[in-house]
Amino acid sequence: MIARPNLVFFSTALWVTMSVSIAAEPTPDRPNILMIAIDDLNDWVEPLEGHPDVKTPALAKLAHRAVTFTNAHCQAPLCNPSRTSIMTGLRPTSTGVYGLAPWFRTLPEFKAHVTLPQYFHQHGYHTLIGGKIFHGAYGRNGKAPQECDVWGPNASVGAKPEQKLIPPTPNGNHPLMDWGTFPHRDQDKGDWQVASWAVQQIESMQEEKPFFLSVGFFLPHVPCYATQKWFDLYPEDSLTMPPMPSGDRSDTPKSSWYLHWNLPEPRTDWLAANDQLRPLVRAYLASISFVDSQVGRVLDALENSPYADNTIVVLWSDHGYHLGEKSISGKNSLWARSTRVPLIFAGPGIAANVKCNQPAELLDLYPTLASLAGLPRPNGVQGISLEPQLSDPTTPRDRPAICTHNAGNHSVCDTRWRYIRYLDGGEELYDVAQDPNEFDNLLASEAGRAEFASVVHRLRAWLPKNERGLATGSAHRILEQRADGIYWEKKKIDMSRIPQ
Ligand SMILES: [Ca+2]
């Protein structure tokens, strides 16, 4: 087991005496937590080697003193259900929160549910949230229960061009579906303001209590706007494009299309027809490098503070992102491009500069942070602490990583395989060790289904059972099977529109 940082347990009376004698000592008896979340960031970061061109020096520096999970996956490939899962410690199949609505506090059974920051608050921590941690403005306007002690600024785009930079996009020309550069300053971006707030909090922390500071960045979520200097890192003519062989979806079940049936995120055929594939990849990379620089500002502030040596840092993204692979852009799929995320832990007692390829789930964050802080295992959470892997990254984990996009659609991923099952029984299997891009669905042929029957049988046993249906108030990107067909956002899917 790892050594716990600065954890000294005194009797209450002794602690009173000690706290008087060390009143000026800034080191609390439990580690502080700095939790950094990045929105819609796939594995295109240096520590995960997901893109050969990407420049993320701050994440690389963090990884140098951290354990990087190279096989970490979200529990839902969409903001609200993924973040609800992280913060409640429950799978989407247990909350019924699968779409961008509802906010889980509107559900009577979760009104008093103790979230990750609330758990730390209950154990004497000063809790702060700035930027995007919960989805949208969820939690910010609520009355009781209070989600944290201090709210910082919410995430925002910041400076915007006067009009969209790309041609009108399908399905309503959504204002967020945009990318490119225009004259503005880094300081005018929402993420700059969130980073500045976090730096200020670290520099002026007055509390004698340990802190749990959550900082959520918005980019590289669309619109992917960044200043010219970040675009200059990625010249368009020498850009490495992600692999997207034509016909890649000819061996995937038609049901795979249900998961992203009708979305504002353009599909690859539109991007190609409008000469937007390379510009999107470039803008996404530029946005990643900008947000990396803001992570760097916060980590530098921590490094220069009295808390440098007694703070656990954890960094995650809520899900991945397609940039043309498998005929789509955006999230809402059960392939690695949507489910694989950065998950990096650093701090006292955590191994340095190593990678762990064991399957990890964002669901594991809650019990892991509790365990690292020396707190009891929280009641009812469904994750498993990663503490054994943080001290010895070769420690095996039995449970694969499971991702869900609406009831009945799941992927199950271990150190070698990805198995996917859709609500109509459609299935895929990839030998990820041999086929990291998941090109070859091994269950597309009768022979493959026979050859890999035992692998499927083993992985299928991990599919969630007793799945909750859609929670009251569910909306936006919801999918359900009814007696007369499959419904996307409460409209029946027209099977004749499934791409060939
Ligand atoms: Ca997101």
Ligand SMILES: [Ca+2]
């Ligand atoms: Ca294929």
